[in-house]
Amino acid sequence: MAAVDKGNETPRIVLVGSPNVGKSSLFNELTGTYTTVSNYPGTSVEISRGHCDIAGIRYEVLDTPGMYSLMPISEEEKVARDILLNETPHVVIHVIDARNVERMLPMTLQLVEAGLPMMLVINIMDEAERLGIRIDFPALRERLGIPVIAAATARRRGLQEIRQAIGNQDFDIGTPFSYSPDLEDDIREISSCFHGKYRLSRRSLALLLLQKDQHIQELVSDGEAQLAEPLMECVKKVAFARRSDLHLHISLERKRITRNLLSGALTQEEGRKPSLSDRLSSLTMNPWTGFPFLLATLYFGLYKFVGGFGAGTVVDFLESTLFESYLIPWLIDLGDRFLPWYWLHELLVGEYGIFTLAIRYAVAIVLPIVGTFFLAFSIIEDTGYFPRLAMLVDRIFKNIGLNGRAVIPLVLGFGCDTMATIVTRTLETVRERIIATVLLALAIPCSAQLGVILGLLSSVPGALAVWTLSMVLVFLLIGLLAARLVPGEQPMFYMEIPPLRMPQLRNVITKTLTRMQWYFVEIFPLFIIASVLLWAGKLSGALSWVVKGMEPVMTMLGLPSQAAAAFIFGFFRRDFGAAGLYDMQTSGLLTPVQLTVAAVTLTLFVPCVAQFLVMNKERGWKVSFGIFIFVTLLAFAVGWLLNKVLLFTAVLS
Amino acid sequence: MKLSEKAEEILEALWIATEEEGENAAHFQTLGVGPGDDGLCELDRLAYIDIRGERVYLRQEGREEAKMTVRRHRLAERLMMDVLDIKGASGDAKACEFEHLLHQGVDTKICTLLNHPTTCPHGKPIPPGKCCLEAQARGEAGVVPLTEVNAGQQGEIAYLSVTDPKKMQKLMSLGVLPGNQLRLARTFPAYVFTVGNSEFAIDEDLAREIFIRKI
Ligand SMILES: [Zn+2]
Ligand SMILES: [Zn+2]
Numbered sequence: 001m002a003a004v005d006k007g008n009e010t011p012r013i014v015l016v017g018s019p020n021v022g023k024s025s026l027f028n029e030l031t032g033t034y035t036t037v038s039n040y041p042g043t044s045v046e047i048s049r050g051h052c053d054i055a056g057i058r059y060e061v062l063d064t065p066g067m068y069s070l071m072p073i074s075e076e077e078k079v080a081r082d083i084l085l086n087e088t089p090h091v092v093i094h095v096i097d098a099r100n101v102e103r104m105l106p107m108t109l110q111l112v113e114a115g116l117p118m119m120l121v122i123n124i125m126d127e128a129e130r131l132g133i134r135i136d137f138p139a140l141r142e143r144l145g146i147p148v149i150a151a152a153t154a155r156r157r158g159l160q161e162i163r164q165a166i167g168n169q170d171f172d173i174g175t176p177f178s179y180s181p182d183l184e185d186d187i188r189e190i191s192s193c194f195h196g197k198y199r200l201s202r203r204s205l206a207l208l209l210l211q212k213d214q215h216i217q218e219l220v221s222d223g224e225a226q227l228a229e230p231l232m233e234c235v236k237k238v239a240f241a242r243r244s245d246l247h248l249h250i251s252l253e254r255k256r257i258t259r260n261l262l263s264g265a266l267t268q269e270e271g272r273k274p275s276l277s278d279r280l281s282s283l284t285m286n287p288w289t290g291f292p293f294l295l296a297t298l299y300f301g302l303y304k305f306v307g308g309f310g311a312g313t314v315v316d317f318l319e320s321t322l323f324e325s326y327l328i329p330w331l332i333d334l335g336d337r338f339l340p341w342y343w344l345h346e347l348l349v350g351e352y353g354i355f356t357l358a359i360r361y362a363v364a365i366v367l368p369i370v371g372t373f374f375l376a377f378s379i380i381e382d383t384g385y386f387p388r389l390a391m392l393v394d395r396i397f398k399n400i401g402l403n404g405r406a407v408i409p410l411v412l413g414f415g416c417d418t419m420a421t422i423v424t425r426t427l428e429t430v431r432e433r434i435i436a437t438v439l440l441a442l443a444i445p446c447s448a449q450l451g452v453i454l455g456l457l458s459s460v461p462g463a464l465a466v467w468t469l470s471m472v473l474v475f476l477l478i479g480l481l482a483a484r485l486v487p488g489e490q491p492m493f494y495m496e497i498p499p500l501r502m503p504q505l506r507n508v509i510t511k512t513l514t515r516m517q518w519y520f521v522e523i524f525p526l527f528i529i530a531s532v533l534l535w536a537g538k539l540s541g542a543l544s545w546v547v548k549g550m551e552p553v554m555t556m557l558g559l560p561s562q563a564a565a566a567f568i569f570g571f572f573r574r575d576f577g578a579a580g581l582y583d584m585q586t587s588g589l590l591t592p593v594q595l596t597v598a599a600v601t602l603t604l605f606v607p608c609v610a611q612f613l614v615m616n617k618e619r620g621w622k623v624s625f626g627i628f629i630f631v632t633l634l635a636f637a638v639g640w641l642l643n644k645v646l647l648f649t650a651v652l653s
Numbered sequence: 654m655k656l657s658e659k660a661e662e663i664l665e666a667l668w669i670a671t672e673e674e675g676e677n678a679a680h681f682q683t684l685g686v687g688p689g690d691d692g693l694c695e696l697d698r699l700a701y702i703d704i705r706g707e708r709v710y711l712r713q714e715g716r717e718e719a720k721m722t723v724r725r726h727r728l729a730e731r732l733m734m735d736v737l738d739i740k741g742a743s744g745d746a747k748a749c750e751f752e753h754l755l756h757q758g759v760d761t762k763i764c765t766l767l768n769h770p771t772t773c774p775h776g777k778p779i780p781p782g783k784c785c786l787e788a789q790a791r792g793e794a795g796v797v798p799l800t801e802v803n804a805g806q807q808g809e810i811a812y813l814s815v816t817d818p819k820k821m822q823k824l825m826s827l828g829v830l831p832g833n834q835l836r837l838a839r840t841f842p843a844y845v846f847t848v849g850n851s852e853f854a855i856d857e858d859l860a861r862e863i864f865i866r867k868i
Contacts, residue, residue, distance in 0.1 A: 068826035073819050099850040103828035131850060247818065251825045255832070285854075287842055391843045391854035403856070404843070492820065493843065493856040496827065
């Protein structure tokens, strides 16, 4: 066991494969609960690490981001390959989808070619069998020369075999397959110029160099030092002779080898009838049925479940019953008795106290809303509906400078704009990321804020309609403008559409819990900070100064001066602000017009502290400050205009 | 006899106004001419048009010629875009110059080279020539961009004309490779197709760069 005996380091198992092949579920099954997620050094890409014990040996397991080939395009793929370049694995487990063996096997060939100790896991066998796909595993094992295991990790099938294979095997390096003679000549010519030592085979490096992989060029230049010159000359000569068709030629050669490997070893029954899921899938993609379907999903998923159940039933119970009637009075009573110091009393149980404001807020109001939203989102995500939605709205999104893919961060924004801003990373061009960030900061209210605003406006007939219309108009207007003003290349849309399926309870729970955990770790401290800052502001009198400073702006919008406080709260938490309005509304301080104007302005108004910090981190301070100022000015301008329009047309009076 | 370039431009604009936009005639302003225009006089002499006041009518005698001028213009557009890869405004301008050279069978050759396309890059119909009708009668399979395949049809991927290497790599890693069978499920709002057991959605721009041999 060469790799295991090396020093006293823990042997590593590296999982690789394209997205949606059940790689993460295999990772979870192997490692159990003890996993850590961290950013790969120098990037924003996350890597999961965990441990597993097999036959008395402890292994470290690494889950890499999705990767389609050994030649990376996206940052995720680059990180996945860097891991292969930098880590010495006990075994690399390539996970592929049994329904698409022919498409995914070329990457297995590349990994074998790279001289890595390999194991192939053909996953999702259950669904493949339903499609009438039969795979001859012994034949495939023999032809590939590496362990090949049938699995359905979501159904816990094949796990025992995988563990056994990890424990038993001293992984041999497979023999690479031969390409056409001319390509082999070229590879030999380049390989013979290598002198340095590398983790990947020379054959593999030669092919990557021929395809002009920049990162490998740098790596080899370093590895060869002064001998790099003749090697690069050789590569240039061959690459020039082959020019345009090289990529395609290599791909077609790999396809030919794959066909040979699979001939007789993989069969699929013809003439399968479309299943219920296929028919449902095509309904979601047809605009005539797809949009009503979308509206229904929004109505039941968002409005009924998040708005009605989460923001209604659960919040009512926690906030009115648990906190307002029992916990808070009890805490205040304790404070009154044991905290003679005014400042400490205020800090813990005062108007902006950590218990009375921050914790009550985070636990009783935000948690149920965000939790139900993440649950609904995870269920929808697990069915595979989002790629269909992306395809449905692509044409519309092209007009606002985005492609259909952006629908995922934008929808997530309704749960938490901060998290959604991070997810804009998955968009391909800088231009799309900026536009999506602006729209999230401006016109997408997060679920907590949305919950409060819905509650606030539903008491005034027509106000909700005016608010919705204003949001949609601002969203479209800014999108249309951004598409014309933000420089950069036009977005391109391509997406794999996974089969529609029943959501799996375990996946849904894991995804929901991961998101909620993130939310609590990232956002909860900010609640406390916000409440401390407000407390300090109140005690030092700074708060009343800022409120005074904003009074002229409030007058301009036709709002009472007390509304200024709501706007300042709004910066700490979007929903704080809305809740401030709620108090004013219940005290009868706002007319319907004022309420609507305040709600619209506040929804548009600056992103909250957390979102602003994340914007800074993801887009740089120049862009984020620009967005901040733009959003602030626009919010007040729209508020001012709306006030004039509403007073002039007397719509809400 | 061969018309002057100016006359061809007028005829083309007149065809678009009357055949495609549903007018019965075109005003001088639409055609961008004055009353004493050389091109206009030339067409009038050939009895291709009638001029009444400031309005110009296309006569039966001029219809065939007008149709062919439009055809040549749009074929030139396709040539610029699909083969020479000149897109956008400069492609349109070059097409306007080029169309006047497509006479005496050159248009037929180009039409055949482009596989008898039915629409220009802007989506306007290209009036079919004799070559197109003959090819249709022969039932030639032909290689067409994915945008010309109907939903429900099946074919083999013939080649990819993608210029951006990253895009090319992406498509290849998704299994969109020459020789693979492709089945188109939808064309609107995006192109949805299956290769192997996987389904993909792409936009029109990308679909235009995948060429299919129809079966
Ligand atoms: Zn055109
Ligand atoms: Zn033709």
